[in-house]
Structures are given as structure tokens and as C-alpha cells.
Amino acid sequence: MADATPASLAARVRDGEIRFHELEEHADADTAAAARRRLVAETADADVDALGEYAFDAADAHGSNIENMVGAVQVPMGVAGPVAVDGGALSGERYLPMATTEGALVASINRGCSVVNDAGGATARVTKSGMTRAPVFRVADVAEAEALVSWVRDNEETLREAAESTTSHGELLEVTPYVVGNNVYLRFRYDTKDAMGMNMVTIATREACDAIEDATDASLVALSGNLCSDKKPAAINAVEGRGRSVSADVEIPREVVEERLHTTPEAIAEINTRKNLVGSAKAGGLGFNAHVANAVAAMFLATGQDEAQVVEGANAITTAEATPDGDLYCSVSLASLEVGTVGGGTKLPTQAAGLDILGVRGGGDPAGSNGDALAEAIAVGALAGELSLLAALGSRHLSSAHADLGR
Structure with missing residues (x-):
């Protein structure tokens, strides 16, 4: 790693020895980003030198804020x-x-x-306040859907214990069921304190979903069923709020x-x-x-x-x-x-x-x-x-x- 340079790393990617996204395994994060800039510049025939001017630690950003880093965009x-x-x-x-x-x-x-x-x-x-995550479950029919809704209402404390076992900060505030035929959506709402909390509530809700599957006949189809609703225009957020x-x-x-x-x-x-x-x-x-x-x-x-x-x-x-x-x-x-x-x-x-x-x-x-x-x-x-x-x-x-x- 000590001998790696942007030029040598770029050559190894071209030769197929290492993959574009693996560069940080062979050099420090700044050198890896510089190597990617060389490769991108060659492929796109673009001047990307300005992307190399940034004021943060690339090692801190890699993996937590960005992947395949080439630099940074500056906004006034x-x-x-x-x-x-x-x-x-x-x-x-x-x-x-x-x-x-x-x-x-x-x-x-x-x-x-x-x-x-x-x-x-x-x-x-x-x-x-309250960050939401709404998984969707598959059930056999509307009778089984009603049974799942009843179970959730009777066992909210069980769900709270499961969800909060994954976080030292988040608190489960409520779980609101919505039924559409043989689909049951459970909109979990959490107090995430000073965090925006999307990752926190996703991990917590996964644990609660495991408890639901262990105790009922419902099958989890997707951890997010879009009733959350994250990063999309949605009337439910206008009415019920989110964040x-x-x-x-x-x-x-x-x-x-x-x-x-x-x-x-x-x-x-x-x-x-x-x-x-x-x-x-x-x-x-x-x-x-x-x-x-x-x-x-x-x-x-x-x-x-x-x-x-x-x-x-x-x-x-x-x-x-x-x-x-x-x-x-x-x-x-x-x-x-x-x-x-x-x-x-x-x-x-x-x-x-x-x-x-x-x-x-x-x-x-x-x-x-x-x-x-x-x-x-x-x-x-x-x-x-x-x-x-x-x-x-x-x-x-x-x-x-x-x-x-x-x-």
C-alpha cells in the first residue's frame, strides 16, 4: 500500500488486477480517489482536477458517506x-x-x-415528531389480515421491546396497521432524538418484523412497503407527518x-x-x-x-x-x-x-x-x-x- 500511486493503481484497474470499487483496499482513501479521477478522466475525456480539492478526510467519508469516491463538488x-x-x-x-x-x-x-x-x-x-418505516406483509386473506392487525394491537409492547433492543436512543411510539386485501402494512413511528434516524428505524423495524413472523402466519415481503413514505411525494406524510x-x-x-x-x-x-x-x-x-x-x-x-x-x-x-x-x-x-x-x-x-x-x-x-x-x-x-x-x-x-x- 505504501508504494501505491494514482498512476500505478489506475494501471492495475485497467489490467483487471483489481476492481474499480476495491481501490481503498490497496491504498489510502485520497490516493484511491486520485486513481479513480485518472480513470474517469481518460474514459470521459474530461478535466476532473477540480474534484480533487476538498476539505474533509477521505478516509472518514469512504464507506459512511460515499462509495467510489473521486473527490467532491463544491457549492457556494x-x-x-x-x-x-x-x-x-x-x-x-x-x-x-x-x-x-x-x-x-x-x-x-x-x-x-x-x-x-x-x-x-x-x-x-x-x-x-416521529420517523417512520412501514414494512409490508403477505397474508392468506382478509381474515388473516384482521388477525394480524389484532395481534399487533395486542402485542405492541412485544414489538417495542424487539425494536428498542437494537438502539440505545430510539423509542418506538406507535404501530399503525393498514390493510389492502392480502397485504398488511405496519407503519412504525419512532422518536429518534437528534438523529434523522432512517437507518436506526430500519434496523429496529427489522427486529420487530422477525418477532411478527415468529408469532404469526404473516410473511414479510419488504421491509419498506412505501407507506413510510421516504423520498417520494405522499399524502400520508402531509396528513400524518414524518420526521x-x-x-x-x-x-x-x-x-x-x-x-x-x-x-x-x-x-x-x-x-x-x-x-x-x-x-x-x-x-x-x-x-x-x-x-x-x-x-x-x-x-x-x-x-x-x-x-x-x-x-x-x-x-x-x-x-x-x-x-x-x-x-x-x-x-x-x-x-x-x-x-x-x-x-x-x-x-x-x-x-x-x-x-x-x-x-x-x-x-x-x-x-x-x-x-x-x-x-x-x-x-x-x-x-x-x-x-x-x-x-x-x-x-x-x-x-x-x-x-x-x-x-
Whole structure:
């Protein structure tokens, strides 16, 4: 291994002596990545040298965050704020870290944060927590399906003991059965504390499934039956929630709306109704919002979250109304925001820095409080983004902002 070089390793792969994915067995992780860059560059006739500039330990990333590593992609990171947050777990002024390549996004959310501050800050609360995994079982008929449902309801403590034997942190909260003919789906919901928890609940649910198969005639078909539902648009997540359900709101005085956003509370309320509510309903949308995914995706990338779960994170409803006093009330409610402050990509140094900016890296005290705080911060960022975009539409400044900043 000491004599291995990128060139010699690449030659051995070409000659068939070692496989592309086995390079870390023959050299350190950085050398293995460099060898892969050589091979990819030759095959694709591409300049990939820029991928070799990264600030994390390749050995730490290999196997836990990435396979067949060739390097890293850099995404510009900015901050919006600081914005004042009155949260159940997050209080005070915070900068919001955002990684994106979309010009005008951070500027827009920053404008929203400034207006939120002029109104005295935003309020945010996590209203429900629980990561889910829903295996599907095959049974003989609906009678056997009902028998399995009854067994599950009578033996939830048995399932809890089996599931929690695999984790020192996760807690099984409930198991909800769903029957479709000779298919039985069991939606397990867990408190995963400060972890996003997908791996945790998958391992725990497998143990519970073994207990079900030992005690009943049901046969496990798939550990995930898509009723979870992970990384896909799903109404069940909009209704029942997944990860954290979190809401943020603010009441903005009329004069602030007029002076800072160049529109009126009534105009913003009408745009929200006709665009976010009626327009989304006509489109058959699950998310009734303007661009919540923008804030979610940018903060996910900046803090090491699973970027594919932006699908569920965008499952949000924005409301806006003129108050009896003529001010503007605006809220954003994200039904299924799946976030964590430990594990996964949160261990990488630049992503850990993003969590440090918010003051939420690592496990919270009490457990789960840092995950709640991150969810509240993202909700406030989404709220600021919704306000800014709705106001831009109301003042007809959207296209000019993108012309100036987003090209």
C-alpha cells in the first residue's frame, strides 16, 4: 500500500488486477480517489482536477458517506439574517446557513429575514415528531389480515421491546396497521432524538418484523412497503407527518409591509390564496406554497442533511391573511421535515460548520432538542422566503430581481 500511486493503481484497474470499487483496499482513501479521477478522466475525456480539492478526510467519508469516491463538488454557501427566532428549542438571533447555486435566493430570504426582524421576529414550534418505516406483509386473506392487525394491537409492547433492543436512543411510539386485501402494512413511528434516524428505524423495524413472523402466519415481503413514505411525494406524510412537523409564523405591521415589501397585506393574502392554495389545488399539488423547497434544499446542503428528503420537506402549506387591524399574518407549516444534527453528512467539516453557525451541532440537551432547533430554523428560513417571494409578486419585482442577481 505504501508504494501505491494514482498512476500505478489506475494501471492495475485497467489490467483487471483489481476492481474499480476495491481501490481503498490497496491504498489510502485520497490516493484511491486520485486513481479513480485518472480513470474517469481518460474514459470521459474530461478535466476532473477540480474534484480533487476538498476539505474533509477521505478516509472518514469512504464507506459512511460515499462509495467510489473521486473527490467532491463544491457549492457556494451564504447566510441569511441574522433573524430573531422565538422557538420551542431555538431562541435568539441566528444566521441561517444556505448552500445553493441559485442567484437571488439568499438575497430574497435575507430580505424576508429583515422584514421578520422589523416585525419583532418569528415564532416557531415543532408540533409532532416521529420517523417512520412501514414494512409490508403477505397474508392468506382478509381474515388473516384482521388477525394480524389484532395481534399487533395486542402485542405492541412485544414489538417495542424487539425494536428498542437494537438502539440505545430510539423509542418506538406507535404501530399503525393498514390493510389492502392480502397485504398488511405496519407503519412504525419512532422518536429518534437528534438523529434523522432512517437507518436506526430500519434496523429496529427489522427486529420487530422477525418477532411478527415468529408469532404469526404473516410473511414479510419488504421491509419498506412505501407507506413510510421516504423520498417520494405522499399524502400520508402531509396528513400524518414524518420526521418533524414544524410551523413558523409572524405578524407584520401594515407600515412595514408597505415600506419594506412595497405592497399591502391584502395583496399578499390574495396572491397566496390564488397562487399557493387554489393554484396548487388545481395542479394536484401536495405542497401548497411558493418555494419552500428552496430554503429546505439550501439549508439541507449547508447542514449535512439527506438531500433526497427535500421531497418531503417541501410538503408545506403557506397561509397569509390581513388581520382585523390591517396587518399581515403569515405562516408556513412543514408537515414532514426529516432532519438530524448527528450522523450522516452532519459529521463532514463544512456541514458541521453550518450546524455550528446555528449552534445545534451534535446531540442536544435534552436529547432531541438540537434536531427540533434545526427544524425551527429551517421553518423560519422558509417563512422568510415565502414572504419575500409573495411580496415580489405583489410588487411585480420578481423578474427584475432575477435579472439583477440570478443570471
